[in-house]
Amino acid sequence: MIADKPARQVASLTLDKTTFSYGETTLAFDVEFPAGKISAVMGPSGSGKSTLLNLVAGFEIPSSGRILINGKDFTATSPAERPVSMVFQENNLFAHLDVFRNVGLGISPSLTLDSGGHAAIADALARTGLAGKEKRLPRELSGGERQRVALARALVRDRPVLLLDEPFASLGPALREDMLELVAAMQIERKMTTLFVTHQPEDARRLASHVVFLENGTVAAAGEAADFFSADGPEAFRRYAGSAGSTPLASNAH
Numbered sequence: 001m002i003a004d005k006p007a008r009q010v011a012s013l014t015l016d017k018t019t020f021s022y023g024e025t026t027l028a029f030d031v032e033f034p035a036g037k038i039s040a041v042m043g044p045s046g047s048g049k050s051t052l053l054n055l056v057a058g059f060e061i062p063s064s065g066r067i068l069i070n071g072k073d074f075t076a077t078s079p080a081e082r083p084v085s086m087v088f089q090e091n092n093l094f095a096h097l098d099v100f101r102n103v104g105l106g107i108s109p110s111l112t113l114d115s116g117g118h119a120a121i122a123d124a125l126a127r128t129g130l131a132g133k134e135k136r137l138p139r140e141l142s143g144g145e146r147q148r149v150a151l152a153r154a155l156v157r158d159r160p161v162l163l164l165d166e167p168f169a170s171l172g173p174a175l176r177e178d179m180l181e182l183v184a185a186m187q188i189e190r191k192m193t194t195l196f197v198t199h200q201p202e203d204a205r206r207l208a209s210h211v212v213f214l215e216n217g218t219v220a221a222a223g224e225a226a227d228f229f230s231a232d233g234p235e236a237f238r239r240y241a242g243s244a245g246s247t248p249l250a251s252n253a254h
């Protein structure tokens, strides 16, 4: 579905002894995400998943520590200047802009687009199954289509780090399945270092090669997905995931 492209440079991502406080609540992350792989970021509600992504995206600034991408310090860099794209659970789109322009923002915030930009948008829309819907406004799309537009924008933005904060949580199972396939295909092609926040162990098992498990504002366990989802996985993760954490994959087939 997605055409071959030359091999790309992949980016390592490190939160180097970062701390961040909301008043009395302090979170502390010291963790490295493998370059060019999908890592699932999991953990109970309030464990710090969104805060971790916001620190990487630059929407929050750590009170200490550094955000390193490919070894370069981006701690003080504004979100727009970071080599990062982010897709939220919803509200990723500007309501008054059509699909084409919402995707175009990934190339140019002022929508100054040359012919190369137009071609890249058309290509991203085709890849995400949105060809023909260029002129629609977000309110004229389904929830799944809106999330596809957000992914198409991430495709044209073409940054090496992709942050997905529960992007499919509000979609039904069939649509979620389609979206997981789309992210898997994007990752194979672009080799983005992807952080995927999810509460669904089966989604993490489908997509991720690595899992970072948070509890109480810090990393409680991190490692290969195969280890996490085995019967010998980290105790904290097994408690959280229950039986979904170690059911053999084949029995999850629909």
Ligand SMILES: Nc1ncnc2c1ncn2[C@@H]1O[C@H](COP(=O)(O)OP(=O)(O)OP(=O)(O)O)[C@@H](O)[C@H]1O
Binding pocket: 022, 023, 025, 043, 044, 045, 046, 047, 048, 049, 050, 051, 052
């Ligand atoms: N704007 C804020 N002001 C004060 N405290 C906050 C704020 N945002 C988050 N927190 C607190 O920081 C901690 C981490 O929140 P965060 O949203 O990162 O967790 P999460 O793991 O993403 O949760 P969920 O799965 O419910 O989305 C929680 O204790 C939360 O109450």
